[in-house]
Amino acid sequence: MPLKKVIETKKISRVFKNGDIEVYALTDIDLVIEEGEFVAIMGASGSGKSTFLNILGCLDQPTSGDYYLDAVHVNKLSKNQLADIRNQKIGFIFQSYNLLSRTTALENVELPLVYDRTGRFSNSKELAIKALGEVGLEDRIYHKTNELSGGQQQRVAIARALVNEPALILSDEATGNLDSKTSIEVADLFVRLNNEGKTILMITHEPEIAQFAKRMIYMRDGRILTDEIIKDRSTKESALKDLELTAEPIE
Amino acid sequence: MKQTLKILKVAFQAINKNRTRSILTMLGIIIGVAAVIMTISAGEGATMQVQNQISGLGTNLLMIQTKSEHKAGINVRMGKPIYKKDFEILQKNAIYMPNLSPLLAIGAQAIGPDGYKSTMVYGVSYDYFYITSREIQFGSFFSDEDVKTAKKFCVIGQTIRKELFPGQDPIGKQIRIDKVPFTVVGLLKEEGSGGMGQDMDDIVLAPYTTIQNRIFGNRKRGYNMILASALSEDHIVDAKIEATELLRESHKIKANDEDDFEIMTQIELQEITSNITGVLTLLLGAVASISLIVGGIGIMNIMLVSVTERTREIGTRLAIGARESDILTQFLIEAVALSLAGGVIGVALGVIGNQIIYKVTNFYIPTAAYSILIGFGFATLIGIVFGYFPARKAAKLNPIDALRYE
Numbered sequence: 001m002p003l004k005k006v007i008e009t010k011k012i013s014r015v016f017k018n019g020d021i022e023v024y025a026l027t028d029i030d031l032v033i034e035e036g037e038f039v040a041i042m043g044a045s046g047s048g049k050s051t052f053l054n055i056l057g058c059l060d061q062p063t064s065g066d067y068y069l070d071a072v073h074v075n076k077l078s079k080n081q082l083a084d085i086r087n088q089k090i091g092f093i094f095q096s097y098n099l100l101s102r103t104t105a106l107e108n109v110e111l112p113l114v115y116d117r118t119g120r121f122s123n124s125k126e127l128a129i130k131a132l133g134e135v136g137l138e139d140r141i142y143h144k145t146n147e148l149s150g151g152q153q154q155r156v157a158i159a160r161a162l163v164n165e166p167a168l169i170l171s172d173e174a175t176g177n178l179d180s181k182t183s184i185e186v187a188d189l190f191v192r193l194n195n196e197g198k199t200i201l202m203i204t205h206e207p208e209i210a211q212f213a214k215r216m217i218y219m220r221d222g223r224i225l226t227d228e229i230i231k232d233r234s235t236k237e238s239a240l241k242d243l244e245l246t247a248e249p250i251e
Numbered sequence: 252m253k254q255t256l257k258i259l260k261v262a263f264q265a266i267n268k269n270r271t272r273s274i275l276t277m278l279g280i281i282i283g284v285a286a287v288i289m290t291i292s293a294g295e296g297a298t299m300q301v302q303n304q305i306s307g308l309g310t311n312l313l314m315i316q317t318k319s320e321h322k323a324g325i326n327v328r329m330g331k332p333i334y335k336k337d338f339e340i341l342q343k344n345a346i347y348m349p350n351l352s353p354l355l356a357i358g359a360q361a362i363g364p365d366g367y368k369s370t371m372v373y374g375v376s377y378d379y380f381y382i383t384s385r386e387i388q389f390g391s392f393f394s395d396e397d398v399k400t401a402k403k404f405c406v407i408g409q410t411i412r413k414e415l416f417p418g419q420d421p422i423g424k425q426i427r428i429d430k431v432p433f434t435v436v437g438l439l440k441e442e443g444s445g446g447m448g449q450d451m452d453d454i455v456l457a458p459y460t461t462i463q464n465r466i467f468g469n470r471k472r473g474y475n476m477i478l479a480s481a482l483s484e485d486h487i488v489d490a491k492i493e494a495t496e497l498l499r500e501s502h503k504i505k506a507n508d509e510d511d512f513e514i515m516t517q518i519e520l521q522e523i524t525s526n527i528t529g530v531l532t533l534l535l536g537a538v539a540s541i542s543l544i545v546g547g548i549g550i551m552n553i554m555l556v557s558v559t560e561r562t563r564e565i566g567t568r569l570a571i572g573a574r575e576s577d578i579l580t581q582f583l584i585e586a587v588a589l590s591l592a593g594g595v596i597g598v599a600l601g602v603i604g605n606q607i608i609y610k611v612t613n614f615y616i617p618t619a620a621y622s623i624l625i626g627f628g629f630a631t632l633i634g635i636v637f638g639y640f641p642a643r644k645a646a647k648l649n650p651i652d653a654l655r656y657e
Contacts, residue, residue, distance in 0.1 A: 059570060059650050080574050087572020094654065098567040102268050114257045115572040160571070 005068070006168050006199045007033040007056060012065035014051050014222075025051040026222045028065070035167075038194040039201045040210035040230075043219035049203050050172070052219070056201065057090055057170050058082045070167040087115050091161025093202075095173035097153045099145045105132060105156045106141045112164045121164070131159040135189060151182035158189060162198075169193070171202035175209050180243055187212040188236040208239060258577060262584035266592075269557070276553040277593035279546025280633065284597025284626040286539035289604050291622035294532025296615060301524045304451075305517060311483065312382060312517040313348065313490055315341075315498070316476035318510065330511025331502050332473025340501045341477065347490035348479040350378040353459045356475045357466060361407075361455055362427045363415025370411060372428055372455045374462030375478075382480040390422040390437035393458055401460035406437040408452035426455075431465045433457060487516050536622075540629065546593070547633035554586050554641035565645050566653025579646040586638020587631060594630030598623050 014026040026048045033039055043049045054060035055067060058074055059082075067074045070089050077085065086092075091112075099108045106128050113124035121127055132141055135155040145153055154174060161169050171190070175183035187209050194200050194214075204210050211234040218226040234242075266273045318330040338353050345351065355374035360367055373379075377395045380387075393404040405426065412421050421435045433455075442451035463472075481490035491514050498512055558565070565578055601623075605616040 054651050057570070059654075080576075083569065083572050083574040086570060092567075092570050094567070096563075098563060098570075098654065100564060100567075103264065107264075111568070112571045114261065115568070115574070115577060164572075 003034040003036065004070075005032055006035050006037070006070055007031060007201070008068040009056075009062075010066040012052075012055065012062040012067060014048075014055060014060070015063040024222050026055070026062070029222075029224060031217070031224065031227075033168075033199065033201060035199055036194070036197055037199055037201075038190065038212075038214040039217060040213035040215070041201065041203045041217045041219060042205060042207070042210050043225075044205075047219040048222035049219050051222075053170060053172055053201075053203050056168075057092060058086050083115075084117060087112060087164065088118065089167045091164065091166040091169040093154070093157050093161050093169065093171040093174045095176040097145075097150075097157045097177075099153055099156055099160075102144055102146060104142050104144055105137060105148065105159075108145060108156055109159045109163050111160060116164065124163075127163055128159070131163040132156070134162060134193070135159045149182075150178055151185060154178060154182075154186055155189065158186070158193075162193070167199065169198055169200045171200065171204075173203055173205070175204065175206060181240070183209055184236060184239045184243065187234075187239070191235075208234065208242070212239075255580075258580050259584055262581050262588055265557075265561075265581075265585055266588055272553060273589060273592075276550055276589055277596065279549040280543065280590045280593030280630050281546075281597040281600060283539065283543030283546045284594050284630055285601040285604060286542050287536055287626045287629065288598060288601030288618065288622045289608075289616075290535035290539045291532055291625065292601070292605050292616045292618050293608075293614075294528060294535055295619045295622070296617060298525055298528040298532070299617065300615075301528060302521055305521050305524065310517060311481040311487060311490075312520075313479040313481060313487070313494065314476050314515045314520075315479065315494055316513055316515075317473065318513050333477060333498075333512065334473050337498060337501045338474065338477055341479070341494060341497055344497055345479070345490075345493055347482050347486045347493050349482060350381045350480045352376040352379040352382055352478045353474040354379075354476045354478055355459050355462045355467075355472075357429075357462065359428050359466075361411055361415060363421075364424065365417060365419075366414045368411060368414040368453070370453050370455055372405075372457060372462065372466075374457055374459035376459055378480075379456065379478060382478050385442070386440045387437045388440045389420070390435070392437055398458040398460055401458060401464050403431065403433045403457075403461055403465065404436045405433040405455050405457040406439060407435055407456075408439045408450075408454040409441045410450055410453040411455060412438055428455065428457075429466050431461075433461075481516075487518065491516055536625070543629050543633060547590070547637040550586055550589055550634065551637035551641060553589075554582060554638055555644070557585075558582065558641050558645040561645075562648065562653045562656040565648050566650050566656065569648070569650035570654060575646040578648075579642045582642035582645045583635065583638050586642065587634035590630045590634030590638075591627075594627050597630070598626055601626065 009029055009031045012026055012029045013024065016023045016025055029052065041049050041052070055062050058069065061075065069085065072085060074085065106125070109128035109131050110124045113121050113127065129141060132138060135158050137152060137155055137159065140148060140152060145156065148156065175186050178186060190200055190202065191212055202213065210216055211230060214230060214233065216228060216230050217224055315333065317332050320327055320329050338351065341348065342351050352375045357372050358369065359372050361370050376398050377392060380392050392406060393402060397404050407421060415421070415426060416424060421438060424435050425432050426435060439452065479490065479494065481487045494514050495510065499510065502511055504511065568578060602618050605618050609615050
C-alpha cells in the first residue's frame with residue numbers, strides 16, 4: 001500500500017509584483033512529502049524557503065500551480081476555508097515561539113482547539129495536558145509563559161502544534177532563538193515525534209539541526225537545488241558530543 | 252454558542268491582563284454614564300418638585316385671566332380686563348365651579364412694628380383658602396362676612412412673620428400696607444419654596460374688597476385673575492367649558508371671534524412646566540452624553556494601541572486557524588466589555604452621587620430608571636461603534652506580516 005501524500009505541489013510559482021517589476025520568489029516547484037517523513041529545508045535568505053513555507057502552511061496562495069495538502073486541493077479555498085484547513089491539518093512552530101504572554105502553558109496549548117469548528121475534540125483541557133506530557137512539560141502545565149525558559153516556551157509551542165493532531169507539523173526556524181544545547185534537545189524532540197509517526201517539515205539555516213532530519217532539501221533562487229536522503233543522521237548523543245568538541249577553547 | 256463562550260473568555264483574559272489600562276480606559280465611560288444618570292435624575296427631580304408644587308395649589312384649580320402675549324419679554328394684555336361683573340356672572344351661574352375667588356395682586360411694602368418687607372399682597376375671597384388648600388397655623392382666615400364688609404384684616408406667611416414680628420405672636424397685631432393698617436388674623440402654615448424658586452411664605456392675603464377699596468381706591472382696575480376650583484377632577488373640562496361660555500357671553504364675543512381671555516387648568520399648567528423641565532433635562536443629558544462620546548473615543552484609541560501591540564498575537568491566532576470573524580468578535584467583545592463594565596460602575600457611581608447630593612443639599616433626586624437604561628444602552632452602543640474600527644483592523648491583518656511584526 002503506497003504511503004499517503006501529505007504534501008503534493010505541482011509546478012508551484014509565486015510572483016510578487018512591485019510596481020511594474022515582477023519578482024519570482026518561487027519557480028515551478030514540484031514536491032511530494034509522504035506521511036511519516038521528516039524533511040529539512042535549507043537555503044540562504046532570499047532563497048524562497050519562507051515563501052514556500054507560507055504557501056505550504058496555507059497562509060499564502062501560489063500564483064500558479066496546484067497544491068494538495070492531505071489530498072485537499074488548497075488553491076481555490078476561501079479565506080475562512082483556509083483558516084479551517086490550518087486549524088485542522090497544520091501545526092505551526094515559530095522561531096520566537098509566539099505564545100500568549102502572561103498566560104498559562106495549558107491555555108496556550110488549548111488555543112487551536114478554541115478555533116476548532118469540527119467539534120472533534122470534546123475535552124480540550126485533557127488533550128492539552130496530554131500534548132504537554134508529550135513534550136515533557138507535565139509539571140509546568142499551570143506555569144505562565146513568562147515563568148518558562150526559552151526551551152520550555154518552545155516546547156509549549158510544539159505542544160500547541162501537536163494538540164489538534166495535524167497531518168503536518170511546520171517549523172519555521174524553531175531553534176533560531178535557542179542556544180546550541182537547547183536546540184539539540186528541540187531537534188531531538190522532533191525526532192521522537194517523527195518516530196511516533198508525525199510528519200514534520202522544518203526550515204532551518206543551521207546544518208547541524210538539519211542533520212537530524214531524514215531528508216534535506218536545499219533551495220536557491222526560488223527553486224529546489226538538491227533533494228536527498230540524509231545518510232548519517234545526527235542523534236542527541238552525537239550532536240552533544242560534536243558540541244563538546246567545538247566548544248574546546250582554542251589555544 | 253460554545254464558540255462564542257470561548258471567544259468571550261479570550262476577551263476577558265485580555266482585559267484582565269492589562270488591568271490598569273483597562274480601568275483608565277473605562278474611566279471615560281464611567282464618568283460619562285454617571286454624568287448622564289445624575290443630570291437626567293436631577294432634571295426629573297426638579298420636574299417632580301415643580302409638579303408637587305402645582306398639585307399643592309389644589310388639584311382642581313382653574314385660572315382665568317385676560318389674554319396676554321409675550322412681546323419683547325413683556326406680558327402685554329390683549330383682551331378686555333376681567334371685572335367684578337365677570338366674577339359675579341361666574342359666581343351666579345357656574346355649576347361646575349363651587350369655589351371662586353378674584354385675585355388682585357400688588358407688590359407693596361408691608362410694615363410692622365419691628366421691621367418691614369417688600370412682598371406680594373393678594374386680595375382674595377374666602378373661597379381662596381378652599382381653592383388653594385392652604386392651611387392656617389395660628390389664628391383664622393378672614394370670613395366671607397369680613398370680605399363682604401371689606402374688613403382691614405390680613406393673613407400672613409411665615410417669612411413675613413419672621414421679618415415683621417421676630418420672635419413674636421403676630422395675631423391681633425397691625426401691619427401697614429401702602430399706609431393702610433391691617434390687623435393680622437391668621438398665620439399660614441409653612442409651604443417652602445415654589446417650583447420656580449419663589450418663596451411661597453412671602454405672602455400677605457387680604458379681602459379683595461379691602462384691597463380694591465382702600466388701596467386702588469377709585470382707580471378702575473380689573474382683577475389679575477379669577478381662581479376657581481372644579482367640582483371634582485372629572486369636571487375640570489366641564490368647568491373650563493362652562494367658564495368659557497359664561498365669559499364669552501359676559502364679554503359679548505361674537506360666535507366666530509376668539510376668546511379674549513385664557514383659562515388654564517392645573518393639568519395644563521403641569522404640562523407646560525413638565526415641557527420646560529423636559530427640555531432642560533434633555534439639554535443636560537445631551538451635554539453629559541458628549542462626555543460619553545469622548546469616553547468612546549478613548550476606548551477606540553486604546554483598542555487601536557492594543558491591536559498594534561498584539562499584532563503578533565493576532566498573526567499567531569490567524570495561523571493557528573482563527574477566522575477573521577473570530578478576531579473581529581474577540582476585539583469587539585473586548586471593547587464592549589470595557590464600556591459595559593464602565594457602564595456598570597458608572598451607574599453605581601451615579602446612584603451614589605444622587606444620594607450624596609440628597610444628603611448634602613436636601614434636594615431629593617430619585618434615580619430615574621430610564622436614565623440607567625439610557626446610560627447602559629449608550630455605553631454598549633459606544634463600545635460597538637468605537638470598538639468596530641479597531642476590531643476590523645485586527646481582523647484584516649495579513650497573517651504573514653502580522654507574524655513577522657516586531
